[in-house]
Amino acid sequence: MAAKPSVAVTIRGKEFRIRTESDAALLQRVATLLDQALAKVERKTGTVDSLDVALLTGLNLARELIELRESSAPAVGDAERLQTLIELAESGLQPAQP
Numbered sequence: 001m002a003a004k005p006s007v008a009v010t011i012r013g014k015e016f017r018i019r020t021e022s023d024a025a026l027l028q029r030v031a032t033l034l035d036q037a038l039a040k041v042e043r044k045t046g047t048v049d050s051l052d053v054a055l056l057t058g059l060n061l062a063r064e065l066i067e068l069r070e071s072s073a074p075a076v077g078d079a080e081r082l083q084t085l086i087e088l089a090e091s092g093l094q095p096a097q098p
Contacts, residue, residue, distance in 0.1 A: 002071065003019070004021050005017040005019070005020070005024075006018060006019045006020070007020060007024045007027050007028070008034070009027060009028060009030075009031035010031065011031055011034055011035045011038070012035060012038055012039075012050070016031075034057070034061075035076070037061060038053055038056045038057050038058065041053050041056045041057045041060065084088060
């Protein structure tokens with residue numbers, strides 16, 4: 001069994017080697033986003049304890065993810081409305097019944 005390739009990323013000045021089969025460029029972007037988010041929390045809160053900064057950053061990123069998921073989820077009733085529109089469009093495509 002071949003070992004997964006590793007990708008070096010730097011977060012808060014520390015290098016990590018991550019074994020992954022995922023796209024190396026994507027992993028670099030993720031690490032950069034995390035590094036920037038950690039720095040922002042550290043600046044805004046003045047917190048220096050790395051665990052506290054990591055936890056606060058994790059909370060912020062989780063909140064952003066939930067907000068993104070909820071904003072892109074169809075609202076209640078949208079599925080029914082969409083089905084009605086599909087049926088209406090399909091009825092216009094069918095030949096008229098004699």
